[in-house]
Amino acid sequence: MLDELFAGQDVCVITNGWSCPGDAAVRSDDQRRLHPGSELWTSSLTNEPDPEYRVFQHSYISCIRxxxxxxxxxxxxxxxxxxxxxxxxxxxxxxxxHPYDGGADVILANSSSRDAMRERHSDWLSKHPQGL
Structure with a gap:
């Protein structure tokens, strides 16, 4: 599916890390190995409801062919x-x-592209009546 979406294009790969206030946005060796050439793009405070548990999200980006x-x-x-x-x-x-353990979300530019992809990959979709 990724080749179908991105073949021959430049893409941006975004990964994230998290830290508590006061901790630097430091990446582990594994994170650097899995996303080589990435640079810190932005950091933001997550929307945690508990004020005692403040967490920053750090987004790293690289652009590749x-x-x-x-x-x-x-x-x-x-x-x-x-x-x-x-x-x-x-x-x-x-x-x-947007991959995750157990699947991926695909967001396309318009509904016709979405519908065409859904038809091409209907066997990948959930059997749940609501598509969940």
Whole structure:
């Protein structure tokens, strides 16, 4: 599916890390290995309801030319529930792919593109009546 979305395009790969106030936005060796060449893009305070539990989210970004299997180690880490908050998008933000352990969300630019992808990959969809 990723080749279908991004073949021959430049893409942005976004990963996230979290820290408590006062802690630097430091990445582990594994995070740097799984997302090489990434740079800190932005940091923000998460919307935690408990004021005693404040957490910052740090988003890291890199832009690469899409090639088959180019981020497979990162995707495996997501599938294994080691990494979270990964987004792959074209540089125009017209197509987003958000993998998570157990599946992925695909956000397309318009409903006709969405409907066409749904038809091509209907066997991948949930059998739940609401599509969940």
């Amino acid at each position: 899409w090639q088959t299997a180019c981020i497979d180690p990162l995707l495996r880490s997501v599938a294994d529930n080691v990494s979270a908050g990964v987004i792959i998008t074209d540089t125009n933000l017209g197509q987003l792919y």
